[in-house]
Amino acid sequence: MKKRIVQFVLFVLLLFFADRIIGLALKMFYVKTNFIEIAKTRYSLNSTSQDVLIFGSSRAQHHYIPDIIAQKTGLSCYNCGLGGQGLTFSYIQIHETLERYKPKLIILDLSPNLFFDPFSDQKLKIFLPYYSKDTLIRNTLTKGSPFETYKFLSAIYPYNSTIYNILIAILNNHKFNTSGYVPLSGTLDTTALTQYTHNNTQIQLPIKDARIILKIIAECKINKVNLMFIVSPAYRKSELDYQIIKQLATLSASNDIPFVDFSEIDIIRYHKEFFRDNLHLNNTGAIIFSNEIAVYLQKAEKDILKLPLKVRTEIR
Amino acid sequence: MFYPQLVAGPIERPQNLLHQFYEKHYFEYERIIEGLKLMLWGLFMKLVIADRLAIYVNTVYNHAGQHSGKTLALATILFAFQIYCDFAGYSNIAIGAAKVMGFKLMTNFNRPYFSRSISEFWKRWHISLSTWFRDYLYISLGGNRVSVPRWYVNLFLVFTISGLWHGANWTYIIWGAINGFYLVIAVVTEKWRENIGKFIYLDRVPKINNVFQILITFVLACFAWVFFRAESASQALYIVKSIIAFKGPLFVDAPQLAYSAFAILFLLLIEFRLEYRHHSQLPFKSKYWFVEQSAYVFLIVILLTTGVFDGSQFIYFQF
Numbered sequence: 001m002k003k004r005i006v007q008f009v010l011f012v013l014l015l016f017f018a019d020r021i022i023g024l025a026l027k028m029f030y031v032k033t034n035f036i037e038i039a040k041t042r043y044s045l046n047s048t049s050q051d052v053l054i055f056g057s058s059r060a061q062h063h064y065i066p067d068i069i070a071q072k073t074g075l076s077c078y079n080c081g082l083g084g085q086g087l088t089f090s091y092i093q094i095h096e097t098l099e100r101y102k103p104k105l106i107i108l109d110l111s112p113n114l115f116f117d118p119f120s121d122q123k124l125k126i127f128l129p130y131y132s133k134d135t136l137i138r139n140t141l142t143k144g145s146p147f148e149t150y151k152f153l154s155a156i157y158p159y160n161s162t163i164y165n166i167l168i169a170i171l172n173n174h175k176f177n178t179s180g181y182v183p184l185s186g187t188l189d190t191t192a193l194t195q196y197t198h199n200n201t202q203i204q205l206p207i208k209d210a211r212i213i214l215k216i217i218a219e220c221k222i223n224k225v226n227l228m229f230i231v232s233p234a235y236r237k238s239e240l241d242y243q244i245i246k247q248l249a250t251l252s253a254s255n256d257i258p259f260v261d262f263s264e265i266d267i268i269r270y271h272k273e274f275f276r277d278n279l280h281l282n283n284t285g286a287i288i289f290s291n292e293i294a295v296y297l298q299k300a301e302k303d304i305l306k307l308p309l310k311v312r313t314e315i316r
Numbered sequence: 317m318f319y320p321q322l323v324a325g326p327i328e329r330p331q332n333l334l335h336q337f338y339e340k341h342y343f344e345y346e347r348i349i350e351g352l353k354l355m356l357w358g359l360f361m362k363l364v365i366a367d368r369l370a371i372y373v374n375t376v377y378n379h380a381g382q383h384s385g386k387t388l389a390l391a392t393i394l395f396a397f398q399i400y401c402d403f404a405g406y407s408n409i410a411i412g413a414a415k416v417m418g419f420k421l422m423t424n425f426n427r428p429y430f431s432r433s434i435s436e437f438w439k440r441w442h443i444s445l446s447t448w449f450r451d452y453l454y455i456s457l458g459g460n461r462v463s464v465p466r467w468y469v470n471l472f473l474v475f476t477i478s479g480l481w482h483g484a485n486w487t488y489i490i491w492g493a494i495n496g497f498y499l500v501i502a503v504v505t506e507k508w509r510e511n512i513g514k515f516i517y518l519d520r521v522p523k524i525n526n527v528f529q530i531l532i533t534f535v536l537a538c539f540a541w542v543f544f545r546a547e548s549a550s551q552a553l554y555i556v557k558s559i560i561a562f563k564g565p566l567f568v569d570a571p572q573l574a575y576s577a578f579a580i581l582f583l584l585l586i587e588f589r590l591e592y593r594h595h596s597q598l599p600f601k602s603k604y605w606f607v608e609q610s611a612y613v614f615l616i617v618i619l620l621t622t623g624v625f626d627g628s629q630f631i632y633f634q635f
Contacts, residue, residue: 012607019620026621122626156620163621164571186455258513 006301023155030129030159034176035169037082038162041126043180044080045096045133051075051095052297054180056109058083062280063109063232065290066179069293072294075104079180086120087212088140092127094134094216098223105226105297108216111234112244113207113279129158183283188235188275203240203245217255228258233268233289235275258300265292310313320413324406326424326444333421341418350598351415353612358408361621365579366402367396367624372572377545380555384564388555395545396538397580400428403442408597427587432529434498434536448480468503472496482544487552491543498536499576561606575622582618 006185010051044053052075054064060081069077090108097103121144127137131152142148151157168174199253220227229252231245245261267288268274274285281289318337323327330576376383383391407424414421424444431437438446457470472493479492512518518525539556548550586599594601600611 001345007605008607011613014609015613015616018617022617022621125626151625154620156617157625160620160625161571161575161622164574168570 020155026156026159026162027129029170030162031168033166033169034174035165035245036177036182037126038165038169039174039176040080040082040180041093044078044093045130046100048078048080048097048103049076050078051104052077052107053103053105054079054081054107054109055093057079057111057114058228059111059182059279060109061182061234062184062276063289064107064284064293065181065286067181068287068290069294069297072291073297075177075297081109083179083182084123085126086114086117086123087209087309088120090128091212091216092124092137092140095219096134098219098225099134101132102223102225105228106220107143107293108227108229108231109232110213110248111231111279112128112237112241115206115244115266116240125161128160129162131158136270176280181286182262183286184276184280185282186276187282188272188277190235201239203243205244210251213251214255217257228260230259230293231263233265233274233281234263235270235272235278236291237263260296262289262292265289267292317497318419320410320415320417320419321421321496323443324403324410326407326410326422327448328421328444329448333419333515336419344418347418348416351412353419353598353600354412354415354621355409356412356612356615357414357597358405358410360615360623361401361408361583363407363623363625364619365583366400366405367626368572368575368579368622369398369401371624372399372569372576373545373597375569376567378548378597379548380546380551380558383558383567385558387562387567389559390566391564392538392542392545392555394576394580395542396429396534397583399541399544400425401583404439411597427591429431430530431533432526433533434495434502437533437537438495438499445478445481449474453477468500471499471503475499484489486549487543487546490549490552491540494540494543498540514563576624 030038031042049236050066052066052069052073054060054066054077058081061079061083062081064079064081066077066079069075080090080097082089092298094106094108097106124140127141128138131141152286157207217227229248231248241263245263249259250263268281271285274281274288276282276285318333373391373395376387377395403427411421411424422444424442426440426443428437428440432438446452454470454474457473458466459470460467462470473496475496476489476493479490479495480487482488482492513525518528539540542555542559542577543549543552546555592597599615600608602611
């Protein structure tokens with residue numbers, strides 16, 4: 001029996017040390033890797049200091065070119081948008097940013113497709129390594145399962161499913177993306193587009209997402225940081241898109257937040273050569289759009305960047 | 317209620333299980349450790365292999381119309397491993413949990429993808445269900461102790477009904493019928509296949525012959541799995557046609573495919589060793605205590621590093 005107890009204790013110690021050592025090694029690689037998703041999340045949570053920050057999903061990441069905005073407005077700019085992520089991700093990014101400093105302007109790209117992704121909560125695993133950083137992150141990660149807290153007893157678990165990304169970044173010698181913008185190449189193939197049919201179904205903005213938007217608004221107001229919502233271009237919008245945009249505009253207006261809908265601006269609309277696919281601009285389209293944003297910010301600077309916030313709800 | 321096998325088997329027989337409830341069970345260190353190791357292996361199969369493969373499989377099968385034949389073929393192969401690891405993983409957890417408490421449940425899976433024929437496949441896959449159908453339906457219908465045409469009908473009928481057991485959907489019934497059809501054809505063509513094997517000298521190279529038979533059996537199983545996984549019979553037929561046409565680019569989700577390839581390779585290495593060397597249900601066995609324990613620590617490390625912890629359901633919970 002004594003031998004069994006010794007064996008059991010030895011096994012537990014072996015497991016403990018393996019977990020700690022491998023966890024530490026993964027952490028060392030994780031904090032240094034330039035794999036885009038990891039590096040951007042790390043930078044946006046810990047290190048941004050720019051005047052203008054852009055948040056959102058892939059449409060933010062691939063549409064807004066910070067260098068163009070910076071050049072025209074004279075304000076430093078960083079694109080925190082990340083493909084595949086939803087509103088909760090942006091909210092956590094904004095919350096962590098405001099804990100550190102107050103940018104002059106936060107732009108949140110609101111795309112209708114942000115609101116109906118059933119897997120958006122699962123993608124928040126990207127915050128696992130930041131579990132101990134903040135109560136908001138901790139509560140978000142442990143919301144779905146009562147056992148999540150116990151998994152964090154492991155030093156390896158926070159780096160779950162990151163090993164491939166870390167290896168790829170090392171093998172391909174990824175460099176840190178200093179602007180956050182990721183250009184897309186290619187041109188839209190319109191023959192493959194879904195034909196939308198009109199129907200009378202009323203689609204509501206999900207309550208959960210409306211609450212997150214209100215939380216973002218509240219945090220920016222408490223911290224006296226200018227916030228604006230933008231809908232960036234899409235090639236073809238569906239009935240759902242129109243309804244959601246209208247509801248977002250109403251929500252923004254009722255909370256005194258500038259809302260600008262660029263989804264159908266003439267210079268880009270119907271030009272398939274500016275789109276990579278129905279929802280994403282290619283690099284050429286992003287350059288044109290970023291110039292439009294920069295010009296808009298220049299003209300609206302007096303309104304947008306000075307307090308009190310001026311209400312502007314525009315459908316461009 | 318005996319919770320380990322309550323929800324998804326193994327389907328135990330009263331003569332095997334009931335008497336165990338009246339026996340005294342004692343603390344036995346080795347038995348408990350073996351039970352825990354089996355549970356760990358089952359958890360590994362579920363979280364590292366099955367749930368990882370499910371990410372790619374679900375992406376493709378849930379939007380089958382948007383994917384090429386090559387992608388659908390790959391997704392089907394991955395599904396074959398997903399359903400095996402999901403179900404066998406659960407069985408291992410159930411059997412391991414019962415073992416910890418001193419109860420012995422029957423083995424439910426015996427490395428089915430090493431089968432050299434469909435007949436052998438059904439002696440290794442969901443053993444508790446297939447033996448139940450054999451004992452209570454096939455033999456009741458007369459088994460093979462009837463005329464030859466009646467024997468074929470019995471085989472076909474039993475498997476079609478086993479498909480129906482999985483759910484009231486044509487896809488399951490067709491899946492069962494396909495397996496029944498395979499068995500009938502296997503019996504009918506047995507002599508021809510033997511003669512063909514001799515004609516092309518396959519019988520003189522038993523290892524190559526084994527590999528060939530294993531691959532053929534796997535392909536046949538995969539074809540049937542298309543119907544099991546598809547949402548409808550028409551979708552299944554569309555998928556089969558696309559796979560046969562084999563056109564279009566392959567959908568590459570690099571991280572998921574990399575993890576999936578690693579997981580399947582790991583599984584095959586372990587099972588190859590178990591099949592041809594150690595004939596055990598436990599993945600690691602060594603005469604050196606430290607080596608064996610290190611192997612299980614390694615298993616836990618891989619589970620923490622690459623396991624999918626999104627709380628997904630076991631596939632067979634729905635049946």
